[in-house]
Structure formats: structure tokens, C-alpha cells
Amino acid sequence: MPAPIQSFLAQGAQMFLVLAIAPAVTGITRRVKARLTRRRGAPILQGYRDLLKLVRKDVVLAENASWFFRSAPYLIFAFTWVAAALVPTLASGLMFNWAADVVALVALIGAARALLALAAMDAGTAFAGIGSSREMMIASLAEPATLLVALTIAFAAGTTRLPEVAQYLINQPIELRVSFALAFVALVIVALAENARIPVDNPATHLELTMVHEAMVLEYSGRHLAMIEAAGYLKLVLYISLIICLFLPFGMAPIDGGPEAWSVGLAAYLAKVSIAAVALGVWEVSIAKMRVFRVSEFLGAAFVFSFLAILLAFLSREVLR
Amino acid sequence: MTNAYDIAHFLAGMMLVCSFTLLYQDRIFAVLNTFAAQAMMLSLAVAWQGYVQSSPDLFITAAMAFGLKGIVIPVALNRMIIRLGIHRDVDQVVNAGVAMFLGLGLTSLALLLVLKVTPGAASFTREGLALALAIILLGFLMMIIRRNAVTQIVGFMSLENGLILAATGARGMPLVVEVSVAFSVLIALFVFAVFVFRIRERFDSVDIEALERVRGGAR
Numbered sequence: 001m002p003a004p005i006q007s008f009l010a011q012g013a014q015m016f017l018v019l020a021i022a023p024a025v026t027g028i029t030r031r032v033k034a035r036l037t038r039r040r041g042a043p044i045l046q047g048y049r050d051l052l053k054l055v056r057k058d059v060v061l062a063e064n065a066s067w068f069f070r071s072a073p074y075l076i077f078a079f080t081w082v083a084a085a086l087v088p089t090l091a092s093g094l095m096f097n098w099a100a101d102v103v104a105l106v107a108l109i110g111a112a113r114a115l116l117a118l119a120a121m122d123a124g125t126a127f128a129g130i131g132s133s134r135e136m137m138i139a140s141l142a143e144p145a146t147l148l149v150a151l152t153i154a155f156a157a158g159t160t161r162l163p164e165v166a167q168y169l170i171n172q173p174i175e176l177r178v179s180f181a182l183a184f185v186a187l188v189i190v191a192l193a194e195n196a197r198i199p200v201d202n203p204a205t206h207l208e209l210t211m212v213h214e215a216m217v218l219e220y221s222g223r224h225l226a227m228i229e230a231a232g233y234l235k236l237v238l239y240i241s242l243i244i245c246l247f248l249p250f251g252m253a254p255i256d257g258g259p260e261a262w263s264v265g266l267a268a269y270l271a272k273v274s275i276a277a278v279a280l281g282v283w284e285v286s287i288a289k290m291r292v293f294r295v296s297e298f299l300g301a302a303f304v305f306s307f308l309a310i311l312l313a314f315l316s317r318e319v320l321r
Numbered sequence: 322m323t324n325a326y327d328i329a330h331f332l333a334g335m336m337l338v339c340s341f342t343l344l345y346q347d348r349i350f351a352v353l354n355t356f357a358a359q360a361m362m363l364s365l366a367v368a369w370q371g372y373v374q375s376s377p378d379l380f381i382t383a384a385m386a387f388g389l390k391g392i393v394i395p396v397a398l399n400r401m402i403i404r405l406g407i408h409r410d411v412d413q414v415v416n417a418g419v420a421m422f423l424g425l426g427l428t429s430l431a432l433l434l435v436l437k438v439t440p441g442a443a444s445f446t447r448e449g450l451a452l453a454l455a456i457i458l459l460g461f462l463m464m465i466i467r468r469n470a471v472t473q474i475v476g477f478m479s480l481e482n483g484l485i486l487a488a489t490g491a492r493g494m495p496l497v498v499e500v501s502v503a504f505s506v507l508i509a510l511f512v513f514a515v516f517v518f519r520i521r522e523r524f525d526s527v528d529i530e531a532l533e534r535v536r537g538g539a540r
Contacts, residue, residue: 182334300417320444
């Protein structure tokens with residue numbers, strides 16, 4: 001098979017793969033949480049049904065909502081989907097290799113977040129304004145940490161392009177790297193905050209004073225809400241894939257891999273994502289939500305960890321040179 | 322030998338992480354546990370150096386670090402805290418965010434300084450010295466920003482952890498010096514303890530703010 005066609009197929013397959021599994025990943029996490037608290041819980045496929053139901057329903061719009069309020073959900077979904085499709089999951093030889101850069105990913109996610117915050121304020125409810133301001137506070141702390149993590153990886157691999165980073169890491173012998181361990185912790189903290197997970201936000205509540213993400217989407221309904229929900233599912237998969245790609249890329253199909261390598265990559269990816277979803281559920285039932293004012297400390301820890309990671313990476317490179 | 326380096330790097334890096342945790346942790350027992358963890362990391366690092374350099378006296382240093390700083394001093398401080406009745410206190414760190422930024426700045430400073438000053442030395446030495454200097458500076462910082470006398474003692478002890486790390490990386494601190502340093506730290510603990518109890522007796526508190534009045538530096 002010629003290389004361009006293969007990379008096109010890989011890109012297309014992965015683009016629809018992330019979309020297809022996204023509701024199920026959130027479903028697994030919810031199911032685990034429910035079982036651990038001795039409830040039966042919704043079936044894992046409930047996410048798909050919810051989306052279908054929401055798409056079929058009518059949209060109820062606030063009277064003073066502008067065109068922006070109506071178009072924002074589609075844009076948010078598009079930005080998040082593009083970002084999720086760029087992270088290499090099952091194969092590293094992707095068509096849009098040149099665009100799959102960590103900095104570009106951070107920019108895409110940031111754009112989606114800015115749209116959401118603006119759209120939330122558009123309808124003019126008080127709750128949404130609180131949600132937007134909190135979301136922006138969290139983002140202002142999480143984004144520097146993400147970029148520092150990206151720099152740490154780039155320091156080792158010599159590039160910020162995800163497919164090349166994954167290739168580099170697969171070909172390295174297994175080593176004990178304290179800088180990667182610290183960067184991993186930092187990225188996990190950022191992922192929890194970005195996906196509105198406990199301890200930063202509680203995804204299970206719908207009307208509570210401390211909510212962040214739910215406060216912003218309170219005014220949405222019908223197909224708009226479906227788009228926002230789908231973007232939320234995709235964002236979780238995006239972050240899980242990013243963590244897998246940067247820290248546990250083993251099993252991923254190489255650039256010139258054939259169908260066997262792809263199926264191995266797919267199986268490895270699905271296994272890793274399921275483990276991550278279960279771990280997230282276990283984590284969420286084990287701890288309590290933080291006060292909003294402590295979130296800055298929590299995310300500050302992510303910043304400190306990523307900064308230390310880059311310092312230690314710098315030190316070991318200078319010393320061993 | 323990269324593997325040997327990797328493990329040394331990991332242990333020293335973990336000590337640095339413990340130093341940062343000490344800097345912002347505000348619950349007093351958690352501070353003690355972190356300090357104990359740092360001492361354990363130190364003893365592992367020293368033992369690893371002893372194995373790599375095949376010098377058995379480092380194992381004695383490791384054992385002393387483990388026994389004295391990992392167990393005896395934390396337990397002693399623990400009992401002190403309970404006797405002082407401050408085990409429920411939360412030692413408010415004055416502006417944790419600024420403290421973290423100062424800490425990061427000091428760490429960068431230490432690394433850049435040591436890398437500039439020691440271009441010819443062996444990699445283990447440079448590495449150990451750089452991280453040890455960072456830990457020492459963070460210990461100083463902790464002593465400055467804390468208001469509770471007991472956590473200031475912990476800052477001093479973690480500073481001393483950094484000194485031992487520096488000494489083992491540099492190969493050649495004689496065992497006699499090592500032993501005497503360890504015991505002087507123990508004696509320092511006794512002196513501190515006496516002082517803390519005297520302070521408490523006089524001011525009904527181990528908050529250093531109470532001393533401001535005596536100094537005449539009222540705000």
C-alpha cells in the first residue's frame with residue numbers, strides 16, 4: 001500500500017475511532033463510579049442514547065440569545081474533534097502529522113474553551129457568568145502547566161510533534177526518568193481540571209453553587225446540548241489519548257506498519273483507554289471535591305511539578321553531556 | 322553506567338520534590354511525614370552511592386540517615402507536637418503561591434550556578450551538588466516563611482539533608498565528620514526542643530509572631 005493512502009486511512013480511521021468510543025469511555029467511568037458506590041448505574045452505552053435523545057428534541061432558546069449562542073456549540077465540537085483526531089492513538093504515521101503539535105493542541109482546546117465561556121455569558125444568566133469566570137481561572141493556571149509538560153517532552157525528544165515524540169519514545173529503551181514521572185503527574189492534574197472532574201469540579205451535579213462546567217452549559221438544550229456533551233466526551237478521550245501517547249505509547253503501530261501492526265495498536269489503545277477510564281472512576285469515588293479557592297493550589301502543584309520536570313531534564317542533559 | 326546515574330537522579334529528584342512539598346504543606350503531621358520521606362530518600366540515595374562507588378562507609382551514613390532522620394527525629398518531633406498540644410494547628414504558610422515561585426527561582430539559581438562553577442567535575446558530583454544546593458536553599462526558605470517554631474526546626478533538618486546529599490555526591494567526606502555532624506544535629510534538636518518549650522512557657526504559643534513584641538519590631 002502506498003504511504004500517502006496508508007496515512008490517509010490511518011488518519012480517517014482514528015478520527016472516527018475517537019468519536020465512536022468517546023461516549024463509551026465516559027460511560028465506563030460513570031458505571032465504575034456507580035458500582036463502587038453500590039448503585040447499579042446506567043449501562044455503558046447510555047451516552048449514545050442521551051446524545052440521540054438530545055438531537056431529536058427541540059431547542060429552547062433564551063429570548064435574548066444571539067446568533068453566537070446558537071453557533072458556538074458546533075464550533076466547540078469541531079475544535080475539540082479536530083484536536084482529538086490529531087493525537088496519535090493506534091498508529092503514528094498520520095496524514096496530518098505536521099499539524100499534530102502539542103502547542104497547536106493547546107491552542108485548539110483554548111479556542112474551544114474561549115467560545116464556551118463567551119457563549120455562556122451570551123444568554124445573560126448569572127450562573128453562567130460565574131461558571132465562565134471560574135473556567136477562565138482554571139484555564140489560566142492549567143495552560144502554562146500543559147505547555148511546560150510539552151516542553152519537557154520536547155526537551156527529550158527534540159520535537160513537539162506528537163507522532164514523532166511517540167516514535168522516539170517507542171524506540172527508546174525503558175528508563176527511569178524522574179522528569180517524565182513529574183511531567184506525568186502534572187499532566188494528569190491538568191487533565192482532571194480541564195475535564196471538570198473531581199476534585200476540581202463535580203461532573204455528576206447539575207445544580208450546585210460550586211459547579212463550573214455545568215454552570216456554563218445550563219442554558220443549552222436540544223441539539224446544542226448534544227454537541228456540547230459530545231465535545232465533553234471527546235475532550236476526555238483527547239486527554240487520555242494525549243497521556244497515553246506521551247507516556248505509554250507502547251504497542252502503537254509504526255509509520256510503515258501493516259494491518260497486523262494496526263490491529264495490535266488498536267487493541268493496545270482500547271485496553272489502555274479502558275484502564276484509564278476505570279482508574280478515573282476509582283479516583284473520583286476515593287476523594288472529595290475541593291473548595292473552589294483551593295483549586296489554584298492544586299493546579300499550582302501541576303505547574304511546580306512540570307517546572308521541576310523541565311529543570312531536572314535540563315540538569316541531567318547538562319551533566320551527562 | 323547510565324542506569325546508575327538514572328537511579329541517583331531519581332532519588333535526588335524525589336528529595337527535591339519532598340522539599341517543595343515541605344514548603345507548602347500546612348498540616349503539621351503531614352510536614353513531619355514528608356520530612357521522614359525525604360530522609361528515607363536520602364538514605365536510599367546515599368546507599369546507592371555507596372553501592373556505585375563501592376565504598377562501605379557510605380552504607381553507615383545511609384543507616385544513620387535512615388535511623389536518625391527517618392525515624393528518631395520525626396518521632397521525637399511528633400511527641401513534642403503532642404506535648405505542646407499543637408497537633409491540630411494549621412501552620413498557615415504566608416502566601417503559598419509566592420513561596421512556590423521563590424522556591425522554583427532558587428532551584429533554577431542553584432542548578433545554573435553549580436553547572437557554571439563545576440564544568441570539569443564528574444557527572445555524579447555535579448548532579449549531587451546542584452540538587453543539594455537547591456535543597457539547602459529551599460530549607461532556608463522554609464525557615465524564613467514558616468511562623469511555627471516546630472516547622473522551622475523541620476526546615477533546618479531538611480537543610481541538613483541537603484548537606485549530606487552534597488557530601489556523598491562529592492566523595493570524600495570522612496566518616497568521622499559525618500558521624501559528628503549527625504550527632505550535632507541531634508544535639509541541635511535537643512536545644513531546639515528546650516527553646517520551643519521555653520517559648521511556649523513564656524508566650525503561650527509557638528508562633529514566632531509572638532516574639533515580635535519582645536524585639537520591639539511591632540508592625
